Amino acid sequence: MSIINVIRSRRNIKAFKPDEVAESDLLSWLEAASYAPNHRLTEPWEMKLLGPDTRARLNHKTDFGHAPVVLAVLSKQGSSAIERDENVMASACFVQNFLLAAHEEGVGAYWASLGALPQNREILSVPEDYDVIGVFGIGYPEDVPAVKPRTPIVSKLTRLP
Numbered sequence: 001m002s003i004i005n006v007i008r009s010r011r012n013i014k015a016f017k018p019d020e021v022a023e024s025d026l027l028s029w030l031e032a033a034s035y036a037p038n039h040r041l042t043e044p045w046e047m048k049l050l051g052p053d054t055r056a057r058l059n060h061k062t063d064f065g066h067a068p069v070v071l072a073v074l075s076k077q078g079s080s081a082i083e084r085d086e087n088v089m090a091s092a093c094f095v096q097n098f099l100l101a102a103h104e105e106g107v108g109a110y111w112a113s114l115g116a117l118p119q120n121r122e123i124l125s126v127p128e129d130y131d132v133i134g135v136f137g138i139g140y141p142e143d144v145p146a147v148k149p150r151t152p153i154v155s156k157l158t159r160l161p
């Protein structure tokens with residue numbers, strides 16, 4: 001697939017097959033994702049692979065679509081408000097790289113934002129100086145939702161003199 005087709009065809013997946021995802025594949029997509037842009041090379045991303053107890057305690061409405069893998073992505077805040085913002089941006093780039101690398105090999109992800117809630121931060125053992133970017137169910141899609149159309153991009157573009 002061309003990179004454009006990989007980007008355009010990725011979907012947020014909400015139902016997964018039980019088939020395992022090889023940990024070596026997961027690690028290779030995460031390693032590739034770490035080539036994301038990150039200011040001052042802070043590499044602010046950190047991951048936590050969830051075991052069944054942690055996952056059950058999060059009490060997600062569909063148990064992350066029954067994904068075989070659940071991964072939390074955290075972002076280190078750094079030493080200033082600007083660095084914290086930049087680190088979140090870098091971590092989001094990291095996540096998108098990961099999502100595209102996995103998707104290119106047929107593996108989808110369910111992005112859930114519940115990890116940022118105070119009680120869930122505690123369940124995930126998130127240190128105080130970290131933000132939670134998301135908790136991701138990862139696996140082979142059982143069902144791929146239809147594409148959600150986007151706003152024509154020219155309507156988002158203004159030209160400055």
Ligand SMILES: Cc1cc2nc3c(=O)[nH]c(=O)nc-3n(C[C@H](O)[C@H](O)[C@H](O)COP(=O)(O)O)c2cc1C
Pocket residue numbers: 010011012013111112113114133134148
């Ligand atoms: C920061 C962030 C948080 C998200 N949190 C959730 C979530 O809690 N639950 C959910 O179903 N989708 C969540 N999503 C996924 C979006 O809902 C999804 O990307 C959007 O509907 C567009 O669909 P697509 O990714 O299939 O194009 C999140 C996405 C982002 C970027």
